[in-house]
Amino acid sequence: MVQETNKAYEGTYGSYTAIILKSGPYEAKMIPEIGGNLVSFRDVERGHSYLREPGEDHAEELKENPGVYGIPVLFPPNRFEDGKFPWNGKVYQLPINEEATGNHLHGFMHYIPWQVVSYGTNEQESFVVVEQIVREGHEFYKYLPFEYTIRLRYTLSELGLQQQVTIINEGKESMPNLLAFHTAINAPFDETSEACDYKVKATIGQRYELNGRSLPTGNIQPLSKEEELLKTEGVNPYFEAMDNHYTSEPQNGRNYMELTNTKTGDTLVYDVGTSYKHWMIWNNNASNQFFCPEPQMNLVNAPNVTGKSNEEIGLIALEPGFVYEQVSRLYMVNRSQ
Template sequence: MPPIVIHHENCEATILPEIGFNCVAFRVWIDGEPIDVIDTTPEFLEGEGRPSGNGIPILFPFPNRIEQGKFSWEGKEYQLPLTPGHPHALHGFVLNRPWRVTRQGENFVIGEWQLSVDAPELEPHWPTDCRIEIRYAIKEQVLRSDIRIVNPDERPMPWGFGTHAYFKLPLGSSGAVEHCLIQAPAHKQWELEECIPTGAILDVPAEKDIRTGAYVSRTKMDDVLTDLRPTGSMLECVILDEQAGIEMIQACDPEFRELVVFTPPGRDAVCMEPYTCVTNAINLQQQGIDAGWQTLEPGSMYETWIEMTARRLIV
């Protein structure tokens, strides 16, 4: 299936159903200038490169890593396929696989993926069947993702969810990476050993404290932040291009409890990744640690949302 472009007045987005229902482009026109919010390499658009390294990868039924791909569930041991080049299983099942488009219109598209339907060869690696549906809709410079997670099985379904958006820097043609700041209301972080949480939660060190804003070029991160404190009914992460006078706001459901911030080396981009649970949560939870891991009863569904927009900086 070819890319799907949705649009509304002064914004548009491009989605690749064949590669994880990945939104690889979100463009907003501000005062006549096209602002590309999402970072995707030209190679990826030509069919090469990592699905986890471009656009907005969807992470389900677990985000980030499961240590060595191993876990137990209801007395049974499971071994996930390991991600090539890594000692762990990374980023779930759906980010590199075709999705089915169930509905679409001029300014929206809905995609669906189900384990038993779209990747039956992976069924032995997960305790139950699982299904995810995402609706991308665009309106008035806002790209909204409505996420629905469904348990189609007769047993309780374990799950976690996240996104891995790559945001392009700078935001405007007159901007510079050195003048771009990131901001998020994260007051704590998980202690990591080789990217796997130990279970301890620590204060954020001063050099990685982004609560009041920090310059991306001086803040090298690959960290799992927590103790997120929403403003009102939403959690907001911000990129501010102070030289171009443009800001990008990623708002999401306050039910998201972790935020991975990653500054990919050698690339003018930053990832701000909302998760419903921490890395390796399925194992941490069974050690008595509140890691955010969830189960969904048979026939039940969980709904959440993420929005992003770019706009002229309000001063």
Template sequence: MTVHSKAYEQPYYDEPAIWLEWGPYQAAVLPRAGANLIAFRDTEKHYAILREPAADEMELFRSNSVIYGIPLLFPPNRYENGTFNWNGRTYTFPINEERTGNHIHGFFLDSVWRVEGFGSTGQESFVNLSITIEEDHPIYAFLPHRFSIQLRYSLSANGLLQHVIVKNNGEEAMPCMLAFHTTINAPFAPESLPGDYRYTLTIDKRWELDERMLPTGEHQPLLEEEELMKSTGLSPYWKPMDNHYISDVNASGRNAMELTDTREGVTLVYDAGTAYKHWMIWNNDATPGFFCPEPQINLVNAPNVNLPPEQTALLALEPGGIWEATSRLYFRSAK
């Protein structure tokens, strides 16, 4: 039996997009808007897994794309006063969060990516994208390194696969700090309600954050409800969350968020992969609709935190070095 599979160019409202289809699944990525994977859907069950902008929200999306789809953050989250010293160099970023006086979320949210190719086979539909930072690229002024990032998204019987590669093309080491601000709808099923949803997350400890939302270097004990994140789960909206955790892969060997729709009897698995040593989780002040489990390589503000690299997970990517990881979104029957 032949499975429906194709990849094609077609605008997402007024934004150029590459669309993927395989079986019941459909996805769209926006090359000129940070390579944001803006849509992942099950068209047979009418599931909309990621938060998408409506037609009249495209300008809002372009002004605040971090809360739609799967945007890439490099470097991720907040950096104190927009500056840090690393490997004998001072990095200075613009202050773009007035409330905290920090830089937040890096420089790739509105970047233009190159489409290297797209297509479909009997096994998958896929798109390959890349961005290369050289001396003449605007991002080089803030991250003065020659490097490239490659993204590959594919759809298959196993759901949505994401493959990311960072390569240092320069002659000196560079800090490799990356995350995805993944924005998950809850509910994702059209007939379900927010109260039908529970999630689990592979976490260990919670980092203490100061009034500027920066880690102090200390840990805080998990609340009773947070302990449920490690076992039976709880509502994504149990309380306002802008929390930072250490990943825990010891028990299962996996690093994943699992969101169960108890009415539909299905679980969305977001297996981020063990290369991501930290999670941020944000739920828009506990407003039902969507929440963001964000897999992150490094501790927030890592270069400014007086802890060893094995705790901050601040990676030094050597000249010619490659860092890569894969993540997957898929469904299984609820337990």
């Protein structure tokens, strides 16, 4: 018998159609029309709001700036110098959409409509599945002419919010499989706390130097004292303005971010899986409101980087007929118990 606490139904978020999931104290909302964005994840009983939202009264802001709310899908992610994307002997031209740097930024998938495949419940969870099918005639096939499907399945249960991403190469040639999520985390996430009450830990490794165009120079920078704390015992997420690119360095077999409210011991865990070889961490000029720990498969500008192996820089190929899959999870633990 399906538990009454598990629900999945079509509703609204502001003026947009949303798929709403409920399970126990948790609630999540996805807006398929704008990037398949899981824009809200809350514990309604505790008054926690874990993801930065535009708010239903300002939902149109999601369409105006879809990269800074919820969990935007970046495919391909981050910056590509002059919009150039070399792949298997060809150079594809992506649109220049960041005039300040002359780069292409963040790919295509976070602002276009996604198709709802299904939503529903079972005894353990509520769920929604959306997908993007890319073929000739698709809005962005002209830039990267590969045939593939990206599918997102979000489930809500007593174990929090699970994200399963699946990419299927349905074409006849190897395709680039570069993926990230520009996840926007509220800090504070508890309405009774302040930004100064929080510490963040992340499984970062080395920091790449970025030039004035926010592209890697190839040099590695030493970690600051605060960055060493970031990878060990934790540090306030707003210790300085951050727009930093790191390798990932899993700890105890896991690749993750942990955000702890030091007043209550409540810790939000973002476990992203080890196929994400890099992290971007951006905190909107130390805004004291939200920050983005972004799991990313590839080094920024990876197709244009020379002198390093494809494995090292995350320039990952998906061969015809093959499937890539990764599971991530957002959930709560309490360190004071």
